[in-house]
């Protein structure tokens with residue numbers, strides 16, 4: 001079975017060569033598919049295989065436990081879902097509901113075998129054009145309004161022939177469908193990264209927005225992963241009634257669900273029961289009732305049917321009759337369960353690709369809005385930069401070129417580099433929170449990694465540049481470091497690069513590591529090592545032979561070298577009138593710090609190369625190392 005991983009625009013079905021308005025309207029009115037899945041099997045590598053083998057050798061395995069290289073999560077599952085059906089996917093915890101839902105929505109990578117047929121045919125990459133998936137968690141951008149959130153999806157998912165007005169009209173239609181027209185301009189809200197609490201929509205309203213994101217493309221098939229979880233019963237019922245309205249228009253909706261209250265249960269017109277990775281029933285509520293009755297589990301009066309069936313299913317899964325029940329269902333499916341195709345085969349227009357530049361533009365607009373609305377971190381970093389600059393200026397103010405000033409000048413340079421290396425730590429919470437949103441949106445396949453990364457980094461560049469400029473500019477003005485425009489500009493560029501490469505290291509770690517505390521631990525460890533081996537505390541030619549070479553892998557060393565050369569090259573220093581003069585020229589200082597082999601040009605090129613390397617690595621980490629949990 002094809003798992004769809006590309007990001008082509010949703011050019012829609014049967015639109016032929018119509019004009020723009022007609023095409024958009026046709027897109028709006030298209031509805032209705034019949035989904036058939038046949039012999040779906042899903043396996044994953046058994047991560048505990050080696051451990052279990054060892055246990056087996058030692059005879060420590062539990063009785064009956066098998067050791068297998070691969071775990072089969074779903075076994076040979078088949079079923080039909082008709083146009084306009086509202087399907088409850090039920091089963092005890094761990095039975096495989098979410099896995100089946102993910103596979104039906106083509107969101108699972110890994111080894112999936114079997115067939116997924118739409119109106120009787122495999123439709124490959126076109127599948128994602130007709131379906132949408134709503135996750136259990138509402139991962140939304142807190143600073144965006146409800147309208148902006150849906151418009152973002154409209155911009156990235158609606159066909160490119162949609163005009164701006166048509167996109168807005170579509171979003172307004174969805175707002176109406178989900179009952180949030182009155183909240184159009186309310187912010188999503190919640191706890192912003194950094195701790196500020198923004199007045200929020202309620203949990204139910206957020207869930208409606210998540211569902212709305214899935215409705216923007218007017219899908220024929222909607223998959224909802226436990227849409228009522230975490231909601232109170234009144235809100236849950238109201239949301240499910242909203243979803244029911246969609247099925248009245250011919251949309252097929254499949255929900256994984258735990259134990260719905262009776263009012264919600266009665267809304268479904270089909271139940272599919274998954275037990276230990278196998279489908280054992282698919283049919284109406286009344287059929288489920290007689291199915292359990294036949295198995296010896298009659299549903300008592302005044303009992304929540306969903307609770308009763310689930311309890312009975314748990315019992316059944318552990319009973320010796322489980323295999324027999326599975327075989328019975330399989331036999332039923334093979335003989336009479338598989339329905340004839342009742343709907344015509346779908347045809348699709350040749351897909352057009354959304355350009356990376358268009359994605360970048362949409363993402364940049366959103367990132368800029370978010371930046372303006374949650375600018376606390378930017379201002380905190382900027383004020384800290386100014387404060388550090390003022391303090392450095394006060395401590396090292398009015399430097400000259402006497403022998404006593406040399407150590408101080410090297411000190412200012414080193415501490416400026418160190419502080420710019422440390423300030424990105426303040427934004428770890430923001431980077432981690434951005435990653436969570438990226439993961440949710442990447443799973444929905446609405447954009448690619450590179451345009452997303454470039455858009456967020458464009459905003460990050462503004463922060464990096466401002467902080468570097470404020471911190472070093474104030475210090476330079478008060479401390480009187482070597483001043484002429486070319487040297488000041490050079491120093492600014494190096495400080496900017498130091499700040500940028502340090503930022504990219506932290507962004508990269510935040511993208512690659514599973515948890516914030518690990519990012520802190522590794523990041524601070526790297527910073528300490530970088531600062532130790534920068535060549536300030538111990539000149540690089542005096543480092544221990546065994547690990548002294550580490551300085552070569554240290555971008556801070558090259559930055560310090562560039563700034564020292566910028567400060568001391570071609571410079572005559574003042575000597576005392578009497579006594580020894582240790583450093584008559586700047587070149588003597590450079591020799592003492594072991595950085596005399598550098599020119600400004602080569603040092604700049606090396607620092608720039610490190611910065612670019614970390615920029616690329618952090619993007620690679622976002623695209624490859626950063627994995628969603630499911």
Ligand SMILES: Nc1ncnc2c1ncn2[C@@H]1O[C@H](COP(=O)(O)OP(=O)(O)OP(=O)(O)O)[C@@H](O)[C@H]1O
Pocket residue numbers: 044071073091092093094095096097098099100
């Ligand atoms: N990638 C994987 N590696 C190992 N085990 C997995 C993997 N994916 C799923 N499983 C296992 O497969 C089983 C089914 O998981 P799934 O999440 O589909 O169950 P579920 O019925 O949705 O459960 P719940 O209602 O608790 O969410 C679980 O035992 C889960 O641990």
